[in-house]
Amino acid sequence: MDLNPDRRGDAAELIREETKVKCVVWDLDQTIWDGILLEDKRVTLRGEVLEVIRKLDERGILQSIASKNDADAAMAKLEELGIQEYFLYPQISWGSKSEAIKNIASLININPNTIAFIDDQPFEREEVEFSLPQVRCIAAEDMNLILERADMTPRFITEDSQLRRSMYMTDRVRKEEEQHFSGTKEEFLATLNMVFGIYPAGEGDLQRAEELTLRTHQLNATGYTYSYQELDEFRKSDRHRLWVSELEDKYGTYGKIGIALVECSEEVWTLKLLLMSCRVMSRGVGSIMLNFIMNEAHKSGCKLWAEFVENSVNRMMYITYKFAGFQEVGKNGDILILENDLTSIQPFPDYVKVTCSE
Structure with a gap:
């Protein structure tokens, strides 16, 4: 299988899936x-x-x-x-x-x-x-x-699919509590006892990972869509890193809410896909995921680039990159190339516990 992550879900099956x-x-x-x-x-x-x-x-x-x-x-x-x-x-x-x-x-x-x-x-x-x-x-x-x-009729019915209604109902409770909270944003987030997990994608994560690439638009840096088979090849490839993230708090789980795909060469890591479920837009976890990847790239001794493809709804992801210290260094067609010099990696915020596994 072609492992070029520039493919934007060109399979007809994925195009149909996006219209679900x-x-x-x-x-x-x-x-x-x-x-x-x-x-x-x-x-x-x-x-x-x-x-x-x-x-x-x-x-x-x-x-x-x-x-x-x-x-x-x-x-x-x-x-x-x-x-x-x-x-x-x-x-x-x-x-x-x-x-x-x-x-x-x-x-x-x-x-x-x-x-x-x-x-x-x-x-x-x-x-x-x-x-x-x-x-x-x-x-x-x-x-x-x-x-x-x-x-x-979705291609896959995942655990997250079956829990989707209950997770949205729990989100409503969170929103209502936040509306009545009188402190700062960070003080409110500290009350949630959030745990953010980041780990390499396993075979059991791939159905949900495909679903996320198809369902997530606002917090998707490139808009690329990948099939189960493509993601499985990336997972097995020595030239790629595929991470999945999940989030939970005192109210329960948000489920698997994020994916990051990095193409690795000897000198440069290129972040090809970074996305987060829109349900966690206000939780700051996009920046946490970015800082994790920045740390990993720094440990590898490589430069870190990121691709960004602007559309009508994903401006928030560009802002997330800019706040994390990424700067524009080039353009390839409609793909904006950003670079982080890895000199200002921020610690994870105190209001969330971050767990990482290899």
Whole structure:
């Protein structure tokens, strides 16, 4: 297999995978349940809906609600039906469905082009299609086809996939605590008892590693995507280092949240891929990962370069590189080459325990 990390996921399978749905947004009346709640409080779940909701959840696809309804009554009915726990940030009001979906995308921190919307009313689907043409709109009558759709069938169902909803729910608790915390950012982070682990990727990490390259855009320095097979070759290669990182705190695990791929020569290490899950954007772990790699390069006696490919959403990664002391030294097409002279490697912050293994 070609081990050139400049390949940007050119396999058709990976291109298709990048278009997968990350969140399904449901209407309620005549969609999740038969009937209209405000007219009949005895509404019942549609026959196939529970299986669809559970299967999507098992696949790691998040779910939410966009419904024109009385919020208290609708939430009470969802709880009565035993399905309230499946829905993140439900938007139940008399506003437009498109605004509800925008709010959900913002709260979950995903692009609307990874959202599918299910509604029984053609008018509501057309309103969303007009305002958010990137959202996939599905008629409620086609619900029985959802589980067969390619864009809702991931290549792998990883442990992180199966835990995704619960991890997002835990993130919500963290955010609420942070909003009510009166100290500094660093003081709040110190209360979390974070443990950040960095270790060489093993075979068991590769499915999640592929998933991260496909799902992560904002905190991805190059946007490169790699298949399981490519990552496995890098893992075995003497010319590459492939690290995986994970994070946990007092609330539980964030799962495997980062990858770094370095191409090694006798004189230069080149950081080809650095990415972190967007769920850890505010935890400062991108800088910790960079400092770890800087230390490793310094111990090897090599220069450290990094590639950066700017896109519309990953400016934060460029800022992370600059804060870590990287400077622009060249350009190869749209690839910006950065270099760190390794003279100002920072210690890991006190608010997180960092564990590294070989």
